[in-house]
Amino acid sequence: MSRKKSVGEKACLLFLCIVALSNCRPTSDTHQETAFVPHPQKVPKQHVETLAIGSAAPDFKLPDISGKFYSLDDFREAKILVILFSCNHCPTAQAYEDRMIQFTKDYSDEGVAVTAIMPNSVYAVLPEECGYTDLNDSYDEMKIRAKDKGYNFPYLYDGDDQAVTIKYGPVATPHAYVFDALRKLRYIGRLDSLEKPGKAHAEDLRAAVDALLTDKPVGHPVNKSFGCSIKWGWKDEWNQHVEKEWNERPVTLEKLKEPEIKALVSNDSKKLRLINVWATWCAPCVAEYPSLVTLQRMFGARSFEFISLSADKPENADKTLEFLKTKHSPIKNYLYDGTDNYKLVEAVDPAWNGALPYTMLVEPGGKIVYRSAGTVDLLELKKAIVDNPMIGRYY
Numbered sequence: 001m002s003r004k005k006s007v008g009e010k011a012c013l014l015f016l017c018i019v020a021l022s023n024c025r026p027t028s029d030t031h032q033e034t035a036f037v038p039h040p041q042k043v044p045k046q047h048v049e050t051l052a053i054g055s056a057a058p059d060f061k062l063p064d065i066s067g068k069f070y071s072l073d074d075f076r077e078a079k080i081l082v083i084l085f086s087c088n089h090c091p092t093a094q095a096y097e098d099r100m101i102q103f104t105k106d107y108s109d110e111g112v113a114v115t116a117i118m119p120n121s122v123y124a125v126l127p128e129e130c131g132y133t134d135l136n137d138s139y140d141e142m143k144i145r146a147k148d149k150g151y152n153f154p155y156l157y158d159g160d161d162q163a164v165t166i167k168y169g170p171v172a173t174p175h176a177y178v179f180d181a182l183r184k185l186r187y188i189g190r191l192d193s194l195e196k197p198g199k200a201h202a203e204d205l206r207a208a209v210d211a212l213l214t215d216k217p218v219g220h221p222v223n224k225s226f227g228c229s230i231k232w233g234w235k236d237e238w239n240q241h242v243e244k245e246w247n248e249r250p251v252t253l254e255k256l257k258e259p260e261i262k263a264l265v266s267n268d269s270k271k272l273r274l275i276n277v278w279a280t281w282c283a284p285c286v287a288e289y290p291s292l293v294t295l296q297r298m299f300g301a302r303s304f305e306f307i308s309l310s311a312d313k314p315e316n317a318d319k320t321l322e323f324l325k326t327k328h329s330p331i332k333n334y335l336y337d338g339t340d341n342y343k344l345v346e347a348v349d350p351a352w353n354g355a356l357p358y359t360m361l362v363e364p365g366g367k368i369v370y371r372s373a374g375t376v377d378l379l380e381l382k383k384a385i386v387d388n389p390m391i392g393r394y395y
């Protein structure tokens with residue numbers, strides 16, 4: 001004769017059922033992929049040799065801009081694999097972007113796979129080397145560039161330890177590697193010989209790929225690659241020199257009255273002029289100021305200048321200068337020499353509502369091409385600078 005189960009037995013059976021059901025869940029639920037987090041690091045100095053024709057492609061495992069990892073095996077179905085070492089900041093790399101995209105599109109049905117690898121260490125890229133770009137070579141900024149340009153190939157990140165780049169040995173960006181079906185290197189070098197967009201069509205790269213597709217030898221398997229050198233994580237001697245030189249520049253402050261401020265805005269120079277009106281008592285002004293100084297370092301060697309105009313009271317000139325020194329602002333720094341802030345507003349820009357900080361980008365002749373009341377969108381401002389016809393992204 002059966003007996004009724006006790007409350008304890010029922011609870012035990014329920015627990016066992018829950019455990020059994022938990023163990024029956026698909027494994028994908030218990031092994032969720034985690035988002036890739038970059039970890040750039042200093043790289044020990046080492047000898048780097050460029051991969052020789054006939055060499056096997058070194059394997060790799062690198063994340064793309066979505067965090068998905070790629071290896072050689074992911075391209076196993078391709079008859080030919082093209083690996084392009086490229087980056088965000090280099091003007092030559094930017095000059096070739098459209099050709100890289102068009103090449104990928106033209107050969108997508110021919111069994112040709114294309115991927116790009118960003119090889120640089122962010123530790124080795126100075127602001128002074130970013131005068132042709134709105135972006136550094138960081139992982140997050142790779143995402144922005146790929147989206148802005150509509151990359152149709154995986155854009156892989158090797159900026160943590162540069163281990164893959166060291167194995168391949170590119171010397172500049174962009175640098176093309178073409179591997180056959182057995183993943184032997186059959187072409188290395190430039191895409192073509194003319195950097196300026198619209199003047200060439202990746203003829204050297206296309207000729208190499210066309211030859212391999214028709215089982216012919218590559219006519220010129222090695223070509224030099226012209227562009228920005230690879231930024232190795234151990235090359236910081238020059239960086240230290242540049243930082244030292246910048247920090248030794250004097251920081252000064254000059255007072256201006258309304259007519260002189262109007263002349264400043266009218267911009268009779270031959271440079272694109274960035275003007276920032278700020279004050280030491282304005283927290284947002286103080287917070288964003290160092291990033292604006294960096295813009296001078298980025299674009300200062302070109303037709304560009306950053307000018308700061310403090311709205312602090314004239315009697316607080318010493319405090320204002322001290323702030324500029326702590327933020328190391330060796331640019332043209334001015335202080336409004338007046339007591340009527342509304343006259344200052346009208347002298348700067350009648351369209352300004354008076355809220356600090358206030359930032360303007362002024363072309364020669366006084367045309368204001370960018371305005372921002374309040375803190376700037378730094379990426380938007382950098383785009384406005386580099387995409388202005390006076391600056392530009394390539395030579």
